[in-house]
Amino acid sequence: MPRIIIDQKRCKGCLLCIGFCPKGSIAIDKKLNAKGVRPVKFKNNADCLGCAMCAVMCPDCCIEVYK
Amino acid sequence: MKQIFTHPKSLRKISTHYCPGCGHGIAHRLISEVVDELKIREKVVGVAPVGCAVVAYDYWDFDCCEAAHGRALAVATGIKRSRPDIVVFTYQGDGDLAAIGTNETLHAANRGENLTVIFINNAVYGMTGGQMAPTTLLGQKTATTPLGRDSKLQGYPLRISEILAQLPAVRYIERVALSSPKEVLKARGAIKEAFQNQIDHLGFSLVEILSPCPTYWGLSPKAAMDWIRDVMVKEFPLGRIK
Amino acid sequence: MLKKILMSGNEALAEGAIQAGCSFYAGYPITPQNEIPAYMARRMPEAKGVFIQAESELAAINMVFGASAAGVRAMTSSSSPGISLKQEGISYLAGAQLPCVVVNMMRGGPGLGNIAPAQSDYFQATRGGGHGDYHCIVLAPAYVQEAYDLMFKAFDLADNYWMPVIILGDGCLGQMMEPVLTQNAKRKTKNAKKPWALTGCKDRIPNVVKSFYLREGDLERFNLLLQNKYRQVQQKEQLYEGAFLDDAKIILIAYGTMARVAKSVVDRLRQKGKKIGLIRPISLWPFPKKAFTQYTRRNTQYLVIEMSYGQMLEDVELAVNGKAPVEFLGRSGGGIPTEKEIMDKIKKISG
Numbered sequence A: 001m002p003r004i005i006i007d008q009k010r011c012k013g014c015l016l017c018i019g020f021c022p023k024g025s026i027a028i029d030k031k032l033n034a035k036g037v038r039p040v041k042f043k044n045n046a047d048c049l050g051c052a053m054c055a056v057m058c059p060d061c062c063i064e065v066y067k
Numbered sequence B: 001m002k003q004i005f006t007h008p009k010s011l012r013k014i015s016t017h018y019c020p021g022c023g024h025g026i027a028h029r030l031i032s033e034v035v036d037e038l039k040i041r042e043k044v045v046g047v048a049p050v051g052c053a054v055v056a057y058d059y060w061d062f063d064c065c066e067a068a069h070g071r072a073l074a075v076a077t078g079i080k081r082s083r084p085d086i087v088v089f090t091y092q093g094d095g096d097l098a099a100i101g102t103n104e105t106l107h108a109a110n111r112g113e114n115l116t117v118i119f120i121n122n123a124v125y126g127m128t129g130g131q132m133a134p135t136t137l138l139g140q141k142t143a144t145t146p147l148g149r150d151s152k153l154q155g156y157p158l159r160i161s162e163i164l165a166q167l168p169a170v171r172y173i174e175r176v177a178l179s180s181p182k183e184v185l186k187a188r189g190a191i192k193e194a195f196q197n198q199i200d201h202l203g204f205s206l207v208e209i210l211s212p213c214p215t216y217w218g219l220s221p222k223a224a225m226d227w228i229r230d231v232m233v234k235e236f237p238l239g240r241i242k
Numbered sequence C: 001m002l003k004k005i006l007m008s009g010n011e012a013l014a015e016g017a018i019q020a021g022c023s024f025y026a027g028y029p030i031t032p033q034n035e036i037p038a039y040m041a042r043r044m045p046e047a048k049g050v051f052i053q054a055e056s057e058l059a060a061i062n063m064v065f066g067a068s069a070a071g072v073r074a075m076t077s078s079s080s081p082g083i084s085l086k087q088e089g090i091s092y093l094a095g096a097q098l099p100c101v102v103v104n105m106m107r108g109g110p111g112l113g114n115i116a117p118a119q120s121d122y123f124q125a126t127r128g129g130g131h132g133d134y135h136c137i138v139l140a141p142a143y144v145q146e147a148y149d150l151m152f153k154a155f156d157l158a159d160n161y162w163m164p165v166i167i168l169g170d171g172c173l174g175q176m177m178e179p180v181l182t183q184n185a186k187r188k189t190k191n192a193k194k195p196w197a198l199t200g201c202k203d204r205i206p207n208v209v210k211s212f213y214l215r216e217g218d219l220e221r222f223n224l225l226l227q228n229k230y231r232q233v234q235q236k237e238q239l240y241e242g243a244f245l246d247d248a249k250i251i252l253i254a255y256g257t258m259a260r261v262a263k264s265v266v267d268r269l270r271q272k273g274k275k276i277g278l279i280r281p282i283s284l285w286p287f288p289k290k291a292f293t294q295y296t297r298r299n300t301q302y303l304v305i306e307m308s309y310g311q312m313l314e315d316v317e318l319a320v321n322g323k324a325p326v327e328f329l330g331r332s333g334g335g336i337p338t339e340k341e342i343m344d345k346i347k348k349i350s351g
Helices: A016-020 A053-057 B023-037 B052-058 B072-082 B094-098 B102-110 B160-164 B181-199 B221-235 C009-019 C035-046 C057-069 C080-085 C087-095 C122-126 C144-161 C171-175 C218-236 C257-271 C289-295 C312-320 C339-350
Strands: A003-006 A026-028 A040-042 A063-066 B003-005 B044-047 B063-065 B087-093 B116-121 B172-177 B205-210 C003-008 C024-027 C050-053 C074-078 C100-106 C137-139 C164-170 C177-182 C240-243 C250-253 C276-281 C283-285 C301-306 C326-330
Touching: A003 A040, A016 A026, A016 A053, A016 B221, A053 A063, A053 B181, B023 B052, B023 B087, B023 B116, B023 B181, B044 B072, B052 B063, B052 B087, B072 B087, B072 B094, B072 B102, B087 B094, B087 B181, B094 B102, B094 B116, B102 B160, B116 B181, B160 B172, B160 B205, B172 B181, B172 B221, B181 B205, B205 B221, C003 C009, C003 C144, C009 C035, C009 C074, C009 C100, C009 C144, C009 C164, C009 C171, C009 C177, C024 C035, C024 C057, C035 C050, C050 C057, C057 C074, C057 C080, C057 C087, C057 C100, C074 C080, C080 C087, C080 C100, C087 C164, C100 C144, C100 C171, C122 C164, C122 C283, C137 C144, C144 C164, C144 C177, C144 C218, C164 C171, C240 C289, C250 C257, C250 C339, C257 C276, C257 C301, C257 C339, C276 C289, C289 C312, C301 C312, C301 C339, C312 C326, C326 C339
Parallel strands: B044 B063, B044 B087, B087 B116, B116 B205, B172 B205, C024 C050, C024 C074, C074 C100, C100 C164, C137 C164, C250 C276, C250 C301, C301 C326
Antiparallel strands: A003 A063, A026 A040, A063 B003, C003 C177, C137 C283, C240 C276
């Protein structure tokens, strides 16, 4: 089942990944990271296609994609 | 299960100073991906601009050089002509390439220098606080066009790529955007072609990349991407120009 | 009618220029003076003047050359690396005897440096900077109010002597905000007393604005004319402020933001009964040599304090001419000498 790993330390909360994910598999986390930002988190649902659109759009290269 | 998307090796895995949603992060990564794919990390030299990407050399894990504002193509000419085996690219914003550096840009192109030019067009001067750029759109409000760009006072957005395309010594010019995954992948292809051209001694190759500046456009990162798709490309059409 | 407004140094310089009748501004973004073009972008059209964001600092100074040649009060602003770009243009302005005001909000250098304040462009401003035997008048405000007030003086001096006037500030002064009493001074008309201006040669012999003298002997004669002018400026336009000089044994010399720190030290040490004073040059060219002629006594010790590694120091040494010891304390690259560092140095030199 495809999945992604998000580096929450370097996430700046720009939310481009959420904006382009076709399956709504990414959400804003409730906690804060050291930047004072709410990073995004992978919902870990079965919907992830492994399309990597999130990783392609992430300006901080925080996402690894496994398929 | 295998990893199908990784952090490129020649991009340092550190937090950048760029704003959330800034296009520089994507553009830096695409260059690193291409450098890795073409296996040129150990013979590439990047010339950094003055602008938000002034410290691009902190993020790329290969040789880099600074240049005074606008002079990157002169500096790159110096490097490339002294060491033709090095792959030299410049990474410049709209002020660097098309305002203060217009003369250096025009003449490097006219001489047909065998260089790769990555031109980040975000229609504004980010680093210094959001002033007008040569590519600022008509009506766009900036720190120095508080009432919106007026063609009678500030002229029209400059399509430098179309101007350079008229020069006989220019080999390749393409305009791309970072506004969606499909466009980002097209941008990657253009960057790869621009680098490959240099390796194959084919001459001056420039990729203009329409890039978001959420901070000085006053838009969220996603809205900024949509602004490129809906508004900016009407002024700066995508596609191969030469 | 006077109005009191809280302004940043950058804004005060811009507003002062407009009130002084400046009707042409050309500039380019560079930190830490971006507030000046941004302010001018909004204010110049209101004041029926011209604002233009040029394609580079080099272009901007040449636009000023044109505007000044046309007889209007013209200015540009930048910061250290951008001022380096303007040097050719400034030499041309001096050589063509054109008035203008150039504002330099100094930052750390050399090269791209950083955006912190510095005083490392003193040599550049006072020793030419560009090529040839020329000088610019150089004025150094230390307070936001003074930045505003000096713009009136700057434009008047420029018009009076037909030469560029440089305002030497720094990033600290540019960013800090202080109340400013503004004045609605009557604006000078566009080419008042400028018979040489290029206004179209109707009813007069054509004017030429140039700095080029090819014929044998002409350039030397022209240079002698310039030197004569500069002598007059040196005699008449020395400007400084003194504090506690009548009985001072140790005299601090500092200008601009640095003088504010030095003044704090002087105030503090005077409270403890120390005989310490301050000379604050306001004109850096012409350098206020007369202050040193007046205040150098038998036991005087001088301490020059700069955000540089010793630039104004040389002018002080020349003015003192060996008659008293001259010590130095300086930091640069964005570092600012602190009150404690100054007091430690004073302790050291006073034995």
